[in-house]
Amino acid sequence: MDSKLMEFLQLLVKNKTVRIGDFITQQKLTARQIRYREAKINDFLIENGLPKVTLKNGVYMLDLSEQQKIQLKELITNIDPYDYKMTSEERQEAIALLLIATNDYITSSSFAEKLSISKRTADSDISKLKTKLFPLNLKLDAKTSKGYRINGSERDIRNLCVNLLMRNIKLESKQYTDFLPLGQIVHEIYCDLYLEKVLEIIHLVEEDEGDKELTYESKLMLLMYLVTMIKRMSMGNIIEDYPELYDNQPQNRKYSIALNIASQIEDKFSILVPTKEIYMITMYLEGIQYIVPERYLKTDWMQMQILIDEIIQDMSKRMKVDFTNDKELYIDLQAHLGHTFFKIQHNIDITNLDLKEIKEKYLTCFNHLKETVKENKSSLLKGITDSEIGYLVLHFCSSLERRMRMLPPAKVAIVCLNGAATARLLRESILTRFSNISIIAVLPKVDLQLLRKMELDFVISSINLGNIDIPYVIVNPLLTEKDYVEINKMLMNYSENHTAKDDFDLMYSEFINNETIKDVQHQQDDLDILFNQSRLKLYQLLTPSYISFYNKARNWREAVSISCKPLLKNNDVNEMFVQSVVQSIQEAGPYVVFSKGVALVHSEVGYGVNRLAISLTRFEDGVIFNHPLFDPVKIVFCLAPNDYSSHVQALQGLLNLLEKYTIDELCEIDNSYDLFNMLERERW
Incomplete structure (x- = not known):
C-alpha cells in the first residue's frame, strides 16, 4: 500500500x-x-x-x-511505514532528494538498498529521472563504479529541491507532519537537523512584522527554501546565479528582514551567510503573503465572500485561466478589498501612482477586470475607481506568476521564419521570462513531421501554422507584453487541461467499449459530476439533523458552543474549530451579527474543519452578542468553511432565505423538516 x-x-x-x-x-x-x-x-x-x-x-x-x-x-x-510500496514517481523524487543532499556519487545499488527495490528497478527510475531533469537545466553525471551525481547551477538545484519538499511536507497548526513514505526520507535528510530551528526564525519574522501571520503556502515556501539553503551551504555549495537586480537597489524592508534571518541562521547553525545568499532570501520574501486580521476586514464578511468568488469566477472566464484554485488570491483580495471598502465608506481618496504603468503593462487584464466590476451588481463595489482596479489587477498578475512557478516544465519548439538573429532573440526572450519552458528546437521553416517526432507540449510560432494537430501560439518575433500573456495562457491551460482531458477521453472510451448504452449514460452523468462539480447549495448542507430549535444560552459563548454541536457530532469539525470561532469573535467583535436577530459564526478557513458544513440553531429568548443594533440574536448559523470558495453557493442561499422571510417568520417554524423542505423546494 x-x-x-x-x-x-x-x-x-x-x-x-x-x-x-x-x-x-x-x-x-x-x-x-x-x-x-x-x-x-x-x-x-x-x-x-x-x-x-x-x-x-x-x-x-x-x-x-x-x-x-x-x-x-x-x-x-x-x-510499517517502510513496507509501503512507492510509486515510480515517488522513487524518482526520493532519488533526486538523496542526490541533492550530497556532493558525492551514489550508486544505483545504494538507491536500491535505501528504497527496498531491485537494482533493475533503480536503474529504470534513474533513467526516467534523467529525462525529467533535462528541461530543468539539470543532468545526472554518471561515472563507472562511482555512480551518479546531480549537476547544474546551484539555483536550479535548489529550485528542484524546494518544489520536491513542498510536495512532500505538510504543516498542520504550525507542526510538522511527514507524508509517508517519502516523508521519511525528507525528515531524515532535511528536517531533523533544521526544521524546528528554522520555524523559530520564521515565527520571529512574523512577530517583527507586527504579529502578522504568513499564509500557509508562503510559510511552507520560505521554510523549505531556508531548509534547502542551509543544507546545501553546509555542504559548501554557495549560490552564484543570484538576482543581480538587488546589487543596485537601495536596501528596503524585505532586505532588512533577510539580514535578520541570515544573522539568526549564522547564530543557530554556525555557518556564514554571504551577501549573495541574503539576496536570494530577499527574493523569496518579495513573494510572501500575510493573513491580515484587521477588524474592518470582517465587515460585510458574507457579502464579501460572495463578491470575491464572483469576481474570480468571472475573471477566470474572461482570461480563460482558472483562478478558482488559488487560495492565496482569495486571501489577498479579501484583505485588499477590506481596506478598499473601509476607505470608500469613510471617503478616503484612493490614488494609484502606478496606474499608467499598470495599464500599459497589463492592459488585457485591466480591461477584463474593469468589465467584471462594471457588470457586477454588488453594492460593495459602488464608488470603486480605476486606481483601485489597477491595484486589484496586480493580485491577478501575482496569481499568474505563482501558477507559472508551480507549472511542470513544458517542451516547446520555436518556428521563426524571420532569420537566425531574430530567432535567437526570440529564444532568449522566452527563456528569460519563462523558467519552466524548455526549448527543444528552433526551426527556420515549418516541418510538421519533425515537430511530431519531438513529442512537444506546444509550439511558439511567428506565423500561422494552420490546422495542425499540435497546440501552438502565434507571437510577434519581437515579443510584446500581449505575446507574453498568450504564452502564459498556453502554458497554463495546456498543463491544466491535458491530463484531465486525456483521462476523460480514455475513461469514456472504456465505458463505451465495456458497458451497455444505458450504463454509458449513467457513467457519463458521473463523469459530468466529476469534472463539473457544482458547489453545494444551502439545502444540500442544512439537512434536518443540522437544524435545532428551542435552545437556551446565557451568553454568546454558550450560543456558539451549542451551534457547533451538530458539526462536532457529525465529525465535520473538531474542537479546534470551536476555539477558532470563539477567538474570531473575541478579536473582531460582534461583526458576526449581520442582520437583526441573525448571526453567522465561522472559523478561519480550514481551521479544525474536516469538511464543509453549516448548522442553524434557534434560541427562543435571544442571546446578547453586544451588537449595537441587531441584538438579541435568535438564529445562529454556524459555518465550517473548508476552503475559500466551496461555501459561497450556500451563503447565497442563506441571503435568499433572509430576503424572503423575516426573522419572526423563521421563528414561527417549529419543525426542522418543514424548514428543510422549504429550502429544498426553493433550491437554495
Missing part, C-alpha cells in the same frame, strides 16, 4: 464520505488514478473482512460499524 493509497483510506475513515473532486484538487490525482486506488483499497478491505468503498453521485462512502472502525484503525496503525 503506497502513501497515496494510505492517505485515501485515512480520509475515508476520518470523514466516512469524501467527494471525488476533493481527491482531484487536494491530491493532484487524475480520475483514472483515483479509480485505480479505489480498486486497490477495496482489495485490502476485502482481504481483511471489511466492507468495500462505494461510489455514488461523485461521492465515495465507507460505511463501517464502530467495531469495524476500531479494526481498520488497528490495521492502519500496524502497517
Whole structure:
C-alpha cells in the first residue's frame, strides 16, 4: 500500500464520505488514478473482512460499524511505514532528494538498498529521472563504479529541491507532519537537523512584522527554501546565479528582514551567510503573503465572500485561466478589498501612482477586470475607481506568476521564419521570462513531421501554422507584453487541461467499449459530476439533523458552543474549530451579527474543519452578542468553511432565505423538516 493509497483510506475513515473532486484538487490525482486506488483499497478491505468503498453521485462512502472502525484503525496503525510500496514517481523524487543532499556519487545499488527495490528497478527510475531533469537545466553525471551525481547551477538545484519538499511536507497548526513514505526520507535528510530551528526564525519574522501571520503556502515556501539553503551551504555549495537586480537597489524592508534571518541562521547553525545568499532570501520574501486580521476586514464578511468568488469566477472566464484554485488570491483580495471598502465608506481618496504603468503593462487584464466590476451588481463595489482596479489587477498578475512557478516544465519548439538573429532573440526572450519552458528546437521553416517526432507540449510560432494537430501560439518575433500573456495562457491551460482531458477521453472510451448504452449514460452523468462539480447549495448542507430549535444560552459563548454541536457530532469539525470561532469573535467583535436577530459564526478557513458544513440553531429568548443594533440574536448559523470558495453557493442561499422571510417568520417554524423542505423546494 503506497502513501497515496494510505492517505485515501485515512480520509475515508476520518470523514466516512469524501467527494471525488476533493481527491482531484487536494491530491493532484487524475480520475483514472483515483479509480485505480479505489480498486486497490477495496482489495485490502476485502482481504481483511471489511466492507468495500462505494461510489455514488461523485461521492465515495465507507460505511463501517464502530467495531469495524476500531479494526481498520488497528490495521492502519500496524502497517510499517517502510513496507509501503512507492510509486515510480515517488522513487524518482526520493532519488533526486538523496542526490541533492550530497556532493558525492551514489550508486544505483545504494538507491536500491535505501528504497527496498531491485537494482533493475533503480536503474529504470534513474533513467526516467534523467529525462525529467533535462528541461530543468539539470543532468545526472554518471561515472563507472562511482555512480551518479546531480549537476547544474546551484539555483536550479535548489529550485528542484524546494518544489520536491513542498510536495512532500505538510504543516498542520504550525507542526510538522511527514507524508509517508517519502516523508521519511525528507525528515531524515532535511528536517531533523533544521526544521524546528528554522520555524523559530520564521515565527520571529512574523512577530517583527507586527504579529502578522504568513499564509500557509508562503510559510511552507520560505521554510523549505531556508531548509534547502542551509543544507546545501553546509555542504559548501554557495549560490552564484543570484538576482543581480538587488546589487543596485537601495536596501528596503524585505532586505532588512533577510539580514535578520541570515544573522539568526549564522547564530543557530554556525555557518556564514554571504551577501549573495541574503539576496536570494530577499527574493523569496518579495513573494510572501500575510493573513491580515484587521477588524474592518470582517465587515460585510458574507457579502464579501460572495463578491470575491464572483469576481474570480468571472475573471477566470474572461482570461480563460482558472483562478478558482488559488487560495492565496482569495486571501489577498479579501484583505485588499477590506481596506478598499473601509476607505470608500469613510471617503478616503484612493490614488494609484502606478496606474499608467499598470495599464500599459497589463492592459488585457485591466480591461477584463474593469468589465467584471462594471457588470457586477454588488453594492460593495459602488464608488470603486480605476486606481483601485489597477491595484486589484496586480493580485491577478501575482496569481499568474505563482501558477507559472508551480507549472511542470513544458517542451516547446520555436518556428521563426524571420532569420537566425531574430530567432535567437526570440529564444532568449522566452527563456528569460519563462523558467519552466524548455526549448527543444528552433526551426527556420515549418516541418510538421519533425515537430511530431519531438513529442512537444506546444509550439511558439511567428506565423500561422494552420490546422495542425499540435497546440501552438502565434507571437510577434519581437515579443510584446500581449505575446507574453498568450504564452502564459498556453502554458497554463495546456498543463491544466491535458491530463484531465486525456483521462476523460480514455475513461469514456472504456465505458463505451465495456458497458451497455444505458450504463454509458449513467457513467457519463458521473463523469459530468466529476469534472463539473457544482458547489453545494444551502439545502444540500442544512439537512434536518443540522437544524435545532428551542435552545437556551446565557451568553454568546454558550450560543456558539451549542451551534457547533451538530458539526462536532457529525465529525465535520473538531474542537479546534470551536476555539477558532470563539477567538474570531473575541478579536473582531460582534461583526458576526449581520442582520437583526441573525448571526453567522465561522472559523478561519480550514481551521479544525474536516469538511464543509453549516448548522442553524434557534434560541427562543435571544442571546446578547453586544451588537449595537441587531441584538438579541435568535438564529445562529454556524459555518465550517473548508476552503475559500466551496461555501459561497450556500451563503447565497442563506441571503435568499433572509430576503424572503423575516426573522419572526423563521421563528414561527417549529419543525426542522418543514424548514428543510422549504429550502429544498426553493433550491437554495
